[in-house]
Amino acid sequence: MNVRDQSGPLNSFDDWEDDVRARYPKENGVQIESADYRNFDEPARETVREFYRLNHVHQTLEFARAKRDDYNRLDRRRMGIWEAMEHLNTLIDDSDPDTDLSQIEHLLQTAESIRADGQPRWFVLTGLVHDLGKILCLWGEPQWAVVGDTFPLGCKFSEKVVYTELFAANADSSVPEYQTELGVYHRDAGLEHVTMSWGHDEYMYTVAKDYLPDEALYMIRYHSFYAAHQEGGYSYLMNQLDREMFAWVRKFSCYDLYSKTPERPSVKRLRPYYLDLIAEYFPAQICW
Ligand SMILES: [Fe+2]
Numbered sequence: 001m002n003v004r005d006q007s008g009p010l011n012s013f014d015d016w017e018d019d020v021r022a023r024y025p026k027e028n029g030v031q032i033e034s035a036d037y038r039n040f041d042e043p044a045r046e047t048v049r050e051f052y053r054l055n056h057v058h059q060t061l062e063f064a065r066a067k068r069d070d071y072n073r074l075d076r077r078r079m080g081i082w083e084a085m086e087h088l089n090t091l092i093d094d095s096d097p098d099t100d101l102s103q104i105e106h107l108l109q110t111a112e113s114i115r116a117d118g119q120p121r122w123f124v125l126t127g128l129v130h131d132l133g134k135i136l137c138l139w140g141e142p143q144w145a146v147v148g149d150t151f152p153l154g155c156k157f158s159e160k161v162v163y164t165e166l167f168a169a170n171a172d173s174s175v176p177e178y179q180t181e182l183g184v185y186h187r188d189a190g191l192e193h194v195t196m197s198w199g200h201d202e203y204m205y206t207v208a209k210d211y212l213p214d215e216a217l218y219m220i221r222y223h224s225f226y227a228a229h230q231e232g233g234y235s236y237l238m239n240q241l242d243r244e245m246f247a248w249v250r251k252f253s254c255y256d257l258y259s260k261t262p263e264r265p266s267v268k269r270l271r272p273y274y275l276d277l278i279a280e281y282f283p284a285q286i287c288w
């Protein structure tokens, strides 16, 4: 099975991630303004827009709650972290093998760039596992319920979310209770109480939550919440702990977005190091 067989317009998850990099471009290590992000003449951009259209239409509070309750049971499978990485690789092998990195290579590049900066071991491990939630597509989830920017549900959609105008067709847009700034939440409620759109971030947080430190869990859970960690949106839903932890999420995002290089990491050479690191934090098998 590969992602092309799933219902979704993206050729690969890389299309979405390349698009995020186009939105937050960096030159000589410094983030710069994106001049032509909304250049729809590019065919790839049209595909991404269609992907977001589906995402913004179908991600409702009811949908996200149902998915979270279902996957919270973690009753799909038992497997180790490395096994999940290999599994993800075979599952998502639809990208161009000459130019695109595999999922395992993205995970290793992210982890290796964190390691090269001398960050703590748990941080390196977070780089390694952060996208494993993409195995959701194994259980038949469509692309729009696996990847894409994430956002809170049950409250007004912020203009800081990419393609915000596409939320007009979301059923929650006609529920008045969900369309005030705070919606069903209290001011400074804390993100822990906020239902986010469903995808690989929330799922991997659920899988990893008994094993990694809080900073790591924040990075995993909110790494696609660009409206908050890049645009500063939704601060009224955050408590003091969230604000402190988002410094880590922003730090992580730099490695996630900008560690991509054409040189392929050697999976064979790196495997022993990462098996040791995985064993420091995770049991041999965990529940998915
Ligand atoms: Fe991700």
Ligand SMILES: [Fe+2]
Pocket: 106, 130, 131, 256
């Ligand atoms: Fe990633």
